[in-house]
Amino acid sequence: xxxxxxxxxxxxxxxxxxxxxxxxxxxxxxxxxxxxxxxxxxxxxxxxxxxxxxxxxxxxxxxxxxxxxxxxxxxxxxxxxxxxxxxxxxxxxxxxxxxxxxxxxxxxxxxxxxxxxxxxxxxxxxxxxxxxxxxxxxxxxxx
Numbered sequence: 001x002x003x004x005x006x007x008x009x010x011x012x013x014x015x016x017x018x019x020x021x022x023x024x025x026x027x028x029x030x031x032x033x034x035x036x037x038x039x040x041x042x043x044x045x046x047x048x049x050x051x052x053x054x055x056x057x058x059x060x061x062x063x064x065x066x067x068x069x070x071x072x073x074x075x076x077x078x079x080x081x082x083x084x085x086x087x088x089x090x091x092x093x094x095x096x097x098x099x100x101x102x103x104x105x106x107x108x109x110x111x112x113x114x115x116x117x118x119x120x121x122x123x124x125x126x127x128x129x130x131x132x133x134x135x136x137x138x139x140x141x142x143x
């Protein structure tokens with residue numbers, strides 16, 4: 001499999017490498033819900049493609065992936081950042097953005113890792129604040 005997962009406190013990092021194929025996209029689609037189940041929520045995701053040597057993912061496969069994502073019942077809104085450096089990966093990302101129909105998934109493309117991390121961290125902080133607000137009325141009512 002040409003990617004590896006690293007879980008941080010703020011997001012799941014997916015570092016792609018080698019030749020990307022249609023089968024890799026299907027495998028990723030199977031693994032992400034398993035990760036969300038394991039940690040108890042759908043995490044924000046950061047994709048990097050620095051070590052990709054080629055992408056043989058057909059537009060039809062991206063469409064099928066978008067249909068699988070649309071059917072996902074995400075427990076919370078998530079942000080997905082792609083750091084892209086090649087026209088080939090940028091085109092794949094733009095197509096994925098256009099085909100995204102999951103209302104709880106926002107996908108953005110970035111030129112730099114720093115910009116992508118800033119965007120994801122802002123989202124993480126906002127979610128943590130929203131969770132705190134949700135808990136506050138429940139605890140104040142019980143006192």
